[in-house]
Amino acid sequence: MKSGATRKKLPANSAQWEAVIAAAPGKDRPLTAREEAKMAGAVVVKKGGYAAVKAALAEKRKQGQRGPQVAATKQLVSVRFSAEVIEYFKGTGAGWQTRMNDVLREWVTGRTSRRGKATSA
Numbered sequence: 001m002k003s004g005a006t007r008k009k010l011p012a013n014s015a016q017w018e019a020v021i022a023a024a025p026g027k028d029r030p031l032t033a034r035e036e037a038k039m040a041g042a043v044v045v046k047k048g049g050y051a052a053v054k055a056a057l058a059e060k061r062k063q064g065q066r067g068p069q070v071a072a073t074k075q076l077v078s079v080r081f082s083a084e085v086i087e088y089f090k091g092t093g094a095g096w097q098t099r100m101n102d103v104l105r106e107w108v109t110g111r112t113s114r115r116g117k118a119t120s121a
Helices: 014-023 033-038 049-060 083-091 096-120
Strands: none
Touching: 083 096
């Protein structure tokens, strides 16, 4: 999916460019809370061009380093399901794999709680 910035059309004339520049944050207008949130993870480099930006990004996070999530919460496996099951979940639209995971987790949770009750009785 492309970001919103790539879908926006550039101003067609100098008057439109002036309006964009006037609306941009700077000494006349501070950043809004939304703009600040977008820039929270930004890397600011005053001089040095491309090489400085690349170095600053490398310091921020090393290649292959995980983000805020410390450990993987899911495991990659290869499983074969019947065509009917796959067709059903794909037919539910985007996010079908997550829904399939939720259904399986619900089934496992139900089995675990019943097993726990059966052994305690």
